[in-house]
């Protein structure tokens with residue numbers, strides 16, 4: 001349990017809740033109630049039933065034979081790409097909408113960058129008939145028009161954030177402002193293991209279904225529930241925390257977190273937080289983030305919108321610092337090539353985010369009987385245009 005959160009909401013030196021005083025009541029309500037609510041039998045029953053019948057869980061654990069042959073190890077893919085709405089994000093959105101209902105909330109707000117979390121949130125709000133407002137940077141709305149249309153079709157209101165760089169950071173500020181003004185009736189669904197405590201812990205627990213299932217499925221495939229390696233990509237870090245969660249105390253399992261190096265770690269166009277970042281406060285928690293010497297957040301870059309984030313969640317900052325997990329980075333080009341390779345070896349087109357995790361296989365040395373599990377966090381349909389542009393199909 002030494003990698004878990006403590007009573008004060010910290011993972012080692014990281015975490016906590018650094019928020020404006022006006023938000024204290026909202027965060028305090030969550031902190032006092034979420035743990036009890038999510039362990040209630042009626043909550044568990046509805047969560048499990050929706051994951052099964054609505055999301056389509058358990059997601060398969062697939063032994064990728066041709067990929068295994070290429071790299072000389074037994075490589076299993078955890079198929080989060082097969083979930084309803086196409087990625088792992090729906091696991092958390094379902095958990096939080098059930099929590100919001102039980103807190104008596106009538107209105108949901110969310111922030112979104114690429115639109116994937118916005119779509120997952122709009123989806124669960126439609127499922128429950130709850131009002132949904134998604135804040136999105138004006139520039140991101142133009143870049144991700146199909147996801148804006150999806151959210152609108154699902155009945156959500158999409159509000160452009162027009163301040164600052166008009167991207168995710170500004171959308172987050174707008175969502176915070178909304179929450180301060182509507183503390184009683186509104187729940188804020190954060191999409192990754194970031195934000196003030198208890199969000200990082202709550203999101204990790206909703207996503208832990210990924211490794212809970214993986215352990216069981218791996219035992220069915222191989223007779224042992226522990227792989228040698230578990231690999232996942234990291235934006236804020238929710239699919240990776242989900243994949244690592246149940247293996248944290250199994251020290252024989254090597255955990256590998258793959259960040260986006262963008263055009264190269266030293267290019268000035270990167271999102272490789274663990275290499276480039278320093279300790280500081282981002283989105284309400286103490287963590288590692290990319291910042292200038294005078295503490296301004298550096299605008300991150302990655303070809304994959306989901307990894308384009310200037311920080312990592314506080315638990316990742318801790319796992320990095322105590323070296324329980326190994327943080328590496330992969331460039332745009334390496335990720336795109338890995339996406340092409342997976343498509344042609346296994347007939348699976350991955351999200352470019354997920355392709356970062358696969359690209360790291362190129363840099364590893366395996367023993368012949370090594371077992372590897374990779375989180376295939378999402379499907380690549382949303383990224384076809386980027387793949388087409390790069391490869392000229």
Ligand SMILES: *Cc1c(COP(=O)(O)O)cnc(C)c1O
Pocket residue numbers: 087088089116117191192193233234235236237238239240306307351353354377378379
């Ligand atoms: C959003 C997203 C990510 C990155 O978010 P994490 O919180 O780091 O998991 C990764 N893969 C896909 C498919 C995504 O949509």
